[in-house]
Amino acid sequence: MTVKKTFPKILWLIFSSSIFFILLYFALFYYTKKAEKQVYKDTVEQFDKRIDELIHLESKPILVSINNDTNWDEFVDFTITKDKNWFIETIGNELDIYNADYLGAYGADKNFIIRVPTPKIKTIDFIPKDEMELLNKVGINKFYMKIPEGVVEVTGAAIHPSDDPLKKKTKASGYFFVVRLIDTSFIKDLDKATMATTAFLETNQSLPKEKNKIHSVYKLRDYKNNEIGALVFKRDFDVYFENITNIMYVIILFFIINLIVNLIYTRKLVYYPLDLVRRALESGNRKAIKELKNTTGEFSHIGNLFEENSNQKIELIKAKIKAEEGDRLKSSFLANLSHEIRTPMNAINGFTELLLNTGTTEAEKLEYLNVIEKSGKNLVGIIDDLIEMSKIDSNQLTPNLTVVNLESCINELYETVKITIKNKDIDFKLIQPKRPAKFNIITDDIKLKQVIINLLTNALKFTERGSVTFGFEIDEENELINFTVKDTGLGIDEDNHKNIFDRFKRVDSDISIKVGGLGLGLAISKAYVDLLGGTISLDSKVGEGSTFYFSIPLKYSVVEHITVKQINNVEIQKSEGETILIAEDDNINFLLFQKMMQNKNYKIIRAINGQEAVDICLNTPNIDLVLMDIKMPIMTGFEAMEQIRPMRPNLPIIAQTAYSSSEDKIKIEEAGFNGYLTKPLNREHLFEMINTYLDKENYNEI
Structure with a gap:
């Protein structure tokens, strides 16, 4: 009888214990799922915040550069003169600086003036005039729009004089737009910056659901704030709670044995790690993150994710501080650059105006010309330093041993x-x-x-x-x-x-x-x-x-010592009516050649581009010497040289170029030029070259 009475009690105890434990487990399971959702929600919020910060940081250099360019008096003058050559040579060369695919300028009347695109964008005029009205109010604005080539990011700014930095006092002189096409290259750059997988989402497309992934959607809006699409950033979310479900089946199957074990280890395996997760999410407690890393299973991986996220935040802050410091230093450098360039230019322009518009003595003229020459040399030195520094930054320099x-x-x-x-x-x-x-x-x-x-x-x-x-x-x-x-x-x-x-x-x-x-x-x-x-x-x-x-x-x-020859002053020889072809597209440079040679008996022929130089050389056999500019329209000096040399192998051809580095000189020599002159031209060096190659007997021995 005792056994019969005890057995139901044992069964009841077993049943009640199992029911209690199952209910307890389901409660734990519910809490775990809730914690999972909270972890996912907090991770997505952090991901969204980081994406917004990185996109803002990525756009900052464009905003700084466009603000500097549109607060430039020379840009204001351009909107009046519409000098397209100035825009191409000055602003158009900044495509790489902006990392852009299109630079466009509009006048104060909102009519298109000029653009400088990459081959990616062929559409010419697509900026809405309503956007320009908006720029009159806000100064600078970034928006997105669709063009035949796809969706583009447009950053626009109103052009104002430098004494109106807030772009509020004066009416806009024109409008300047920087455009980037959202293509594969753009997406890859975002992938690197955000360390996520990026994709473009049309307005009518729905966000695909993927397991163990988190998404951040950055909506692309036009200047009217209408959504035209979105950028979707995707990253793995490797947090798994399936193990707890599997444990539930094991506990149900072996509840008597695992009841005691589960009561002992639940706190260690579930409650304690979740508490560490909560503390890490609420306050970023580094001690909690460290302890979470030392736990087992997926919670250890979560701890690693928290630590990585914390380190990334610190690195991002450091990068931001470094970027701000870099911007400040570059701004200071550019301000100094502007001063150093304008100082010799001011002297050149000022003394030139005095020579042209005032009565001066011969002594004063000589003094003014000396100042102009010195200022010009200073300006060339500054430009040479900038070019050399640019080559150093782009790793284009190699030692010529x-x-x-x-x-x-x-x-x-x-x-x-x-x-x-x-x-x-x-x-x-x-x-x-x-x-x-x-x-x-x-x-x-x-x-x-x-x-x-x-x-x-x-x-x-x-x-x-x-x-x-x-x-x-x-x-x-x-x-x-x-x-x-x-x-x-x-x-x-x-x-x-x-x-x-x-x-x-x-x-x-x-x-x-x-x-x-x-x-x-x-x-x-x-x-x-x-x-x-x-x-x-x-x-x-x-x-x-x-x-x-x-x-x-x-x-x-281990060879004999080289004797270094000293350069003596050039004795200008008398000319004998030789014919010289000057291939030069710039009128002022050609005029300088004419003035330098006006006291000589040379017959001067001019070609204004590379193709014309080729035609003249092939059709005019009595040409004795060619002064070939390297950078010319239609056909460069190098291209012209390739066509002339096979037909006129003995014709002396001297390159004249604004490039002056050792690498450029080597390239000129390898192209087959007999010599080269660097700009600004040196009259003594010019006649030394002419004398050398017009001396027929000596030239045949060279």
Whole structure:
């Protein structure tokens, strides 16, 4: 009887325990599902917020650049003159800066003026006039619209003078638009920026449902705020709760055994990790995230996701701070660039106007012309530095290694610089090495010379009196050539040492402002030294002077020493009526050639493009010499050269070009030109070239 009475109690206990545990488990299951939804919701919200921040950050450079361009007085003048060449050469070259597919300008009457597109966009005029009305109110606006090529992102701004930075005081002089086509390339850039999979969604398309994925939808609206489509960003959401369902079946099957086990481990396996998830979601508690990582199963993966998200937030903040600092430095650099360019231009324009419109003596004319020449050289130097810095940034520079007599190279530099400072109260010395190089060395002599000249120029700029010395020593043991440039000038504060080779940071002082310049010399020097496989450093104290050290690898070429020939003044020979073809599309440059040669007996023929130069050379056998511009319409100088040379192999052809880097010179030589002239033209060098190649006997031996 006792057994009979006890058995029902045991069964009841087992039944009641199982019911209680099953109900408890379902309660846990419900709570887990609720937590899953909360995790998913919070993750989607964070994803949406991050996408908005990244898209805003991606658009910021365009907004900054378009604001700078449309607050430019020269742009205002363009809307009046409608000088398309100015727009193409000045604004059209900024396609890469904007990373855009179309740059378009409209007048104050909202009529289309000009566009500069990439091959992606062929539509010419598609900006709504209502949008331009809106720009009169808001100044700058970004919107989306559909054109035959697809959906495009349009950033527009009203053009105003520079004294109206808020674009509110004056009526808009015109309108400028930057357009980017939302195509495969655009989508790939967004993929990289957001680290998600991006797709374009039409207005009538529904968002596809995918398991274990989170989506963020960025709606594309036109200037009337109507939705025309959307960008969908998709990312994996690897949070799984199926294991809990499987455990439920196991518990139901073995509830007596697992009841006790589940009561013990539920808190450890479910409640505690979920509490850590909650704490991590609510406050981003790093301790909770760390403990969550140390748990087992999917919660450990969630902990890794939380940590990754937290680290990404920190990196994003750092990147934002760095980007803002970069924008500030670039803005400062551009402001300085504008000042440095306008200063010589002001002198050139001002003194030219004085020469043209005022009565001046011969002495005053000579003085004005000297100022114009000096300002022009300063302007060319600034442009050369900018071009060289651009090539460095785009990794277009490669060392052109040649055999160099190091002692002759350094002595030549010393004599050249010494002549330029003969009017300064400075003791300029070349320190001879203790051990000269045993043989000629292998290096890029052009870049080596440029580094030394840049360092010497800086030393001489910032030394009003005292001494400037330079020299080198051979380190056979470490296979290095160690160069030193030392001055007793202004010196550099120690806080600025770390920034001295940064192209966007210039150490400003009264003397640096006085001597001017962009401060790119040291940045270019460091890039050249790095290119040659060396290192550069400095030691400087304020008031005591500076010493720059740089080293390059020592590589011997066991050949006889090279004798460096000095360049003598050119003696202009008498001309004998030879025929010279000048291929030049620019009227002012052609006029300069005419004026330079007006006292000679040359017969001048002009070609205004490459095709015309080819036709004249092939149909006019009595041409003795060709001065060929490299950049011309219809056919470039290189293309014209390819057609002329097979038919006229003995005709001297000299390139005239605005390009001046060593890489450009090598390209010109490889194309088969007999020589080259760089712009601005040097009259002495011009006649040296003409004399060389019009001397028939000597030319046949060249």
